[in-house]
Amino acid sequence: MSYSLPSRGRPRDPRSHEAIIRATAELVVEFGYAATSIAAVATRAGVGKDTIYRRWPGKPELVFEAVFTTTDYAPPPDTGTLAEDLTVLLQGLVDEFRAPAAAAALPGLLADFAADPGLKARIRGDFLAPSKERLLVVFERAVMRGEIAAETPVDLVLDTLAGAVFFHIGLVGEPADPQLSALLAAVVAKGIEVR
Amino acid sequence: MSYSLPSRGRPRDPRSHEAIIRATAELVVEFGYAATSIAAVATRAGVGKDTIYRRWPGKPELVFEAVFTTTDYAPPPDTGTLAEDLTVLLQGLVDEFRAPAAAAALPGLLADFAADPGLKARIRGDFLAPSKERLLVVFERAVMRGEIAAETPVDLVLDTLAGAVFFHIGLVGEPADPQLSALLAAVVAKGIEVR
Amino acid sequence: MSYSLPSRGRPRDPRSHEAIIRATAELVVEFGYAATSIAAVATRAGVGKDTIYRRWPGKPELVFEAVFTTTDYAPPPDTGTLAEDLTVLLQGLVDEFRAPAAAAALPGLLADFAADPGLKARIRGDFLAPSKERLLVVFERAVMRGEIAAETPVDLVLDTLAGAVFFHIGLVGEPADPQLSALLAAVVAKGIEVR
Amino acid sequence: MSYSLPSRGRPRDPRSHEAIIRATAELVVEFGYAATSIAAVATRAGVGKDTIYRRWPGKPELVFEAVFTTTDYAPPPDTGTLAEDLTVLLQGLVDEFRAPAAAAALPGLLADFAADPGLKARIRGDFLAPSKERLLVVFERAVMRGEIAAETPVDLVLDTLAGAVFFHIGLVGEPADPQLSALLAAVVAKGIEVR
DNA sequence: AAATAATCGAGACGGTACGTCAGGTCTTAAA
DNA sequence: TTTAAGACCTGACGTACCGTCTCGATTATTT
Numbered sequence: 001m002s003y004s005l006p007s008r009g010r011p012r013d014p015r016s017h018e019a020i021i022r023a024t025a026e027l028v029v030e031f032g033y034a035a036t037s038i039a040a041v042a043t044r045a046g047v048g049k050d051t052i053y054r055r056w057p058g059k060p061e062l063v064f065e066a067v068f069t070t071t072d073y074a075p076p077p078d079t080g081t082l083a084e085d086l087t088v089l090l091q092g093l094v095d096e097f098r099a100p101a102a103a104a105a106l107p108g109l110l111a112d113f114a115a116d117p118g119l120k121a122r123i124r125g126d127f128l129a130p131s132k133e134r135l136l137v138v139f140e141r142a143v144m145r146g147e148i149a150a151e152t153p154v155d156l157v158l159d160t161l162a163g164a165v166f167f168h169i170g171l172v173g174e175p176a177d178p179q180l181s182a183l184l185a186a187v188v189a190k191g192i193e194v195r
Numbered sequence: 196m197s198y199s200l201p202s203r204g205r206p207r208d209p210r211s212h213e214a215i216i217r218a219t220a221e222l223v224v225e226f227g228y229a230a231t232s233i234a235a236v237a238t239r240a241g242v243g244k245d246t247i248y249r250r251w252p253g254k255p256e257l258v259f260e261a262v263f264t265t266t267d268y269a270p271p272p273d274t275g276t277l278a279e280d281l282t283v284l285l286q287g288l289v290d291e292f293r294a295p296a297a298a299a300a301l302p303g304l305l306a307d308f309a310a311d312p313g314l315k316a317r318i319r320g321d322f323l324a325p326s327k328e329r330l331l332v333v334f335e336r337a338v339m340r341g342e343i344a345a346e347t348p349v350d351l352v353l354d355t356l357a358g359a360v361f362f363h364i365g366l367v368g369e370p371a372d373p374q375l376s377a378l379l380a381a382v383v384a385k386g387i388e389v390r
Numbered sequence: 391m392s393y394s395l396p397s398r399g400r401p402r403d404p405r406s407h408e409a410i411i412r413a414t415a416e417l418v419v420e421f422g423y424a425a426t427s428i429a430a431v432a433t434r435a436g437v438g439k440d441t442i443y444r445r446w447p448g449k450p451e452l453v454f455e456a457v458f459t460t461t462d463y464a465p466p467p468d469t470g471t472l473a474e475d476l477t478v479l480l481q482g483l484v485d486e487f488r489a490p491a492a493a494a495a496l497p498g499l500l501a502d503f504a505a506d507p508g509l510k511a512r513i514r515g516d517f518l519a520p521s522k523e524r525l526l527v528v529f530e531r532a533v534m535r536g537e538i539a540a541e542t543p544v545d546l547v548l549d550t551l552a553g554a555v556f557f558h559i560g561l562v563g564e565p566a567d568p569q570l571s572a573l574l575a576a577v578v579a580k581g582i583e584v585r
Numbered sequence: 586m587s588y589s590l591p592s593r594g595r596p597r598d599p600r601s602h603e604a605i606i607r608a609t610a611e612l613v614v615e616f617g618y619a620a621t622s623i624a625a626v627a628t629r630a631g632v633g634k635d636t637i638y639r640r641w642p643g644k645p646e647l648v649f650e651a652v653f654t655t656t657d658y659a660p661p662p663d664t665g666t667l668a669e670d671l672t673v674l675l676q677g678l679v680d681e682f683r684a685p686a687a688a689a690a691l692p693g694l695l696a697d698f699a700a701d702p703g704l705k706a707r708i709r710g711d712f713l714a715p716s717k718e719r720l721l722v723v724f725e726r727a728v729m730r731g732e733i734a735a736e737t738p739v740d741l742v743l744d745t746l747a748g749a750v751f752f753h754i755g756l757v758g759e760p761a762d763p764q765l766s767a768l769l770a771a772v773v774a775k776g777i778e779v780r
Numbered sequence: 781a782a783a784t785a786a787t788c789g790a791g792a793c794g795g796t797a798c799g800t801c802a803g804g805t806c807t808t809a810a811a
Numbered sequence: 812t813t814t815a816a817g818a819c820c821t822g823a824c825g826t827a828c829c830g831t832c833t834c835g836a837t838t839a840t841t842t
Contacts, residue, residue, distance in 0.1 A: 009786020010838045016788080032310050037828055048789045053830065111306035114366050115229050124367050156378065159367060160359035167358030168351065171309050172319050183351065191386030204817030205807040211819080232797055243820040248799070400811070400813040422700050427802055438815040443804065501696035504756050505617050514757050546768065549757060550749035557748030558741065561699050562709050573741065581776030594791030595833040601793080622823055633794040638825070783842070793832065799824105806819070811812105 012055070019045040020052055024066035025101045033063060033108030060112040060119060064126060067101045067109070073130075076137035082147045082193065085138040086185035090161060093131060094181055097169045106170045124155075132158055148192050157192065207250070214240040215247055219261035220296045228258060228303030255307040255314060259321065262296045262304070268325075271332035277342045277388065280333040281380035285356060288326060289376055292364045301365045319350075327353055343387050352387065402445075409435040410442055414456035415491045423453060423498030450502040450509060454516065457491045457499070463520075466527035472537045472583065475528040476575035480551060483521060484571055487559045496560045514545075522548055538582050547582065597640070604630040605637055609651035610686045618648060618693030645697040645704060649711065652686045652694070658715075661722035667732045667778065670723040671770035675746060678716060679766055682754045691755045709740075717743055733777050746773065 023045035027036040038059060042049045056062040077088035096102055110127075113119040124132075135158055142148045164184055168174050177183075218240035222231040233254060237244045251257040272283035291297055305322075308314040319327075330353055337343045359379055363369050372378075413435035417426040428449060432439045446452040467478035486492055500517075503509040514522075525548055532538045554574055558564050567573075608630035612621040623644060627634045641647040662673035681687055695712075698704040709717075720743055727733045749769055753759050762768075 007786095008784080008840055010788075010840090012787065034307075034310050038830085039828065042789090046789080048791085049830080050790095050832090051788065054787085058830085107306035107309040110366055111228075111302035114302040114368070115227050120366075120368055153378070155369075156359075156363065156375075157382075159363040159369075160355065160379065160382075163358030163360070163362030164351075164355035165358070166362065168354040171305055171315075172354060173309070173315055174350075174354075180351075183348070184355065187352075187355075187386035188382065189386070190388075191382035191384070203809080203815075205819080207818060208807090233799085234797065237820090241820090243818095243822090244799080245801085245821095246819065249818075253799090402813065406814080423696075424700050428804080429802070432815090436815080438813095438817085439804080440806085440816095441814065444813080448804085497696035497699040500756055501618075501692040504692040504758070505619050510756075510758055543768070545759075546749075546753065546765075547772075549753040549759075550745065550769065550772075553748030553750070553752030554741075554745035555748070557751065558744040561695055561705075562744060563699070563705055564740075564744075570741075573738070574745065577742075577745075577776035578772065579776070581772035581774070593789075593835080595793080597792060598833090623825085624823070627794090631794080633792095633796095634825080635795095635827090636793065639792075643825090781842100783840100785838100785840080787839085788835105788837065790834085791832100792834095793830105795829080796827105797829105798827080801822105801824075803821085803823105804819100806817105808816085808818095809814100811814075 016045070016047050016051050017055065020047055020055070020062070021066045021069065023047075024062055028063060028067065028105045029100045033105045036063070038062075060109060060116070063105050063109055064113075067099075067105045068096075068127075074134075076134040078138075078141065081189075082138070082142040082145075083186050083189035085142070086161075086189050087182045089131065089134055089138060090165065090181040090185050092134075093162060093165045094169065097165050098176065103170060106166065110166075128158055128162060131162070147189075147194065149194055152192055157188065161188065211240070211242050211246050212250065215242055215250070215257070216261045216264060218242075219257055223258060223262065223300045224295045228300045231258070233257075255304060255311070258300050258304055259308075262294075262300045263291075263322075269329070271329040273333075273336065276384075277333070277337040277340075278381050278384035280337070281356075281384050282377045284326065284329055284333060285360065285376040285380050287329075288357060288360045289364060292360050293371065298365060301361065305361075323353055323357060326357070330356075342384075342389065344389055347387055352383065356383065406435070406437050406441050407445065410437055410445070410452070411456045411459065413437075414452055415459075418453060418457065418495045419490045423495045426453070428452075450499060450506070453495050453499055454503075457489075457495045458486075458517075464524075466524040468531065471579075472528070472532040472535075473576050473579035475532070476551075476579050477572045479521065479524055479528060480555065480571040480575050482524075483552060483555045484559065487555050488566065493560060496556065500556075518548055518552060521552070537579075537584065539584055542582055547578065551578065601630070601632050601636050602640065605632055605640070605647070606651045606654060608632075609647055613648060613652065613690045614685045618690045621648070623647075645694060645701070648690050648694055649698075652684075652690045653681075653712075659719070661719040663723075663726065666774075667723070667727040667730075668771050668774035670727070671746075671774050672767045674716065674719055674723060675750065675766040675770050677719075678747060678750045679754065682750050683761065688755060691751065695751075713743055713747060716747070732774075732779065734779055737777055742773065742777065 020041060023041045024036065027040055027044060031040075036059070038049055038052055041047075041062070042052055045052075052062065056065070074092065077085045079085050079088065097106065110123065113123050113127075132154065135154055139148065139152060139154060143150050143152075161184070165180075168180070215236060218236050219231065222235055222239060226235075231254070233244055233247055236242075236257070237247055240247075247257065251260070269287065272280045274280050274283065292301065305318065308318050308322075327349065330349055334343065334347060334349060338345050338347075356379070360375075363375070410431060413431045414426065417430055417434060421430075426449070428439055428442055431437075431452070432442055435442075442452065446455070464482065467475045469475050469478065487496065500513065503513050503517075522544065525544055529538065529542060529544060533540050533542075551574070558570070605626060608626045609621065612625055612629060616625075621644070623634055623637055626632075626647070627637055630637075637647065641650070659677065662670045664670050664673065682691065695708065698708050698712075717739065720739060724733065724737060724739060728735050728737075746769070753765070
């Protein structure tokens, strides 16, 4: 996610970018999303505030990038059954939501995205896009195996999976349950299977 | 949810209480959760700020009460099948989440609750308690009918249902789909049925 | 200085009056004039705020009475010479200004009196009246002794004496100088003597 | 009186400084010292509150600077006699105390300075310093002329003059008497003269 | 080499909201 | 009618962030 592209003049220092991202992630973990101010990020990164605003429109976009840099380019799971594929996929979501920075940032971050009309449209794109691609492949294979119908609503299933994990982990703050992914995957898989 | 109970001295004016609640709900609908300030609520309610702080510890608690005064004491559905019971129950959640004030407040409200350790513990209690009671009854009947196992995890199912609706409606902002409740209920019901 | 006179119903409890005066004097000494609030006085006196407002119009009047209850009905000095009479009179002023409660209250008290048109007119009356009476007698005797002219401006001399003591003691906070009264009296006496 | 001296970053806008000073002086004249709030100053000056707090620690320091910007660098009077020198000097004090802003601000200002231990020490320095320098020169000349003793207590005389004027003009609010300076100067001069 | 231009850290700028506190009035039940 | 208690509205307090701006200085590209 990049936000500008100048050409002449002094080029932007990439070390600033990195320092800002790191400072943001640290502060979010230490103090939470709401208590993380741009000014504090600038101070910790040893950077001027403008250097931040020059690169990101605001806190939501900055924190999003700082927290989700570990964009997983993991290949879609292919275990042979829908339930196990979903388990792997869900475990990825769980891991993502349970990462310290993400866990600390997600509720406030999603709230800020939802509150801004321009950002709201990007929740599905920015937050869920990687998972959706993998889910699509998983579904394709499941359709070919005859496990689910071709018209199974991907978005709704994805919202359900993400919503369940977000609510269970991010909001309610349930302790880590190693069987969560398998349990949820089993329910959903069985729920959408044709027979 | 009440926050005080004095006895001597001038009693608190219930009209202030009501005016504050109404003003809060209006402002949340008009400007959103984040842009609703205590001072603005006080002004619109024709009330001093202290009168608000005397009754509620802060914005989250105030908005929660203002938005969820319509605590539904609806009886648990009893249609005869789990899927239909869940459909009714889910429709209640959808209606609740789609109410103007709730839709405007929920993301920010849940974020503020999640950010405060003291409030986080109350998300399950305050937000989900009514639904959980009804779901428990629905599950009891389903167990008696032999549709689901006795040990079906109520909390996880509830988090899934609420999370799905919150993500789909509240965050992503999908347009109203009259079949959403039925679809989701069918998937989950089938997913947790014993056979 | 009394501010009200009811007649029917429950009579006012004189112990409240005393408790309020004492609490006021204590708080002024402990925290200063500005930091002494009516609410704090009420709490320490074990009294409701209205009981205070029913007897005094506001903080300035209350503190004035609390701090200057020791209204000195001392007779005018009569030592035989103007300089010595003035020394005694001045020592009275110095003692009054150096009393803990008065020292703590005077600057703020005079400021509040000066800021209110209604009270400003009473500075000369309430604060300086007792001293003026005694100074008048002292002057009469000095005139008869031929030390000063008959038309010596009493008010101006009194303002000078009071102003000097207030500035030196109350504002600048000079440490106690036992010779201050004599020194100042000598200067002024010599300054206004006819020869 | 300056309160900060940074070097890096955007320099402070001198127009803000000027606008704040002017707004302060205006408000003090219009509404009095106590009724002049920092917020009101900020609004009238078209300035944020922080811009004020960045330059002055609080209202007393701000008002002091706003009211006494006309620091008189007038040379010490040199008329040939102590009494006339004092008359000129006193007339300067009278003019200063009778200036609209000063008259409106002085009682409250001095009270706030006296109430704060840190500021109290500065009354003699900030308020009286210019007059003291001139009085010292006047006294030196008077000593050389043999009018007064070398050890005449400058501070006490200054407190007396300032206190007299402050009490007579500032507190009691006596109307303008063109002969006041001469009268007071005559008394004090005669009072401290050696013969 | 000189001019142009965008960057950098720093921090001032006008706003807005925060949560607390004081002032002075009003309202209860009890005396 | 007073009392203690305490709620009420108003408005000021001093702090913290917001996102923009202005400074001198630095580092590129363009002339």
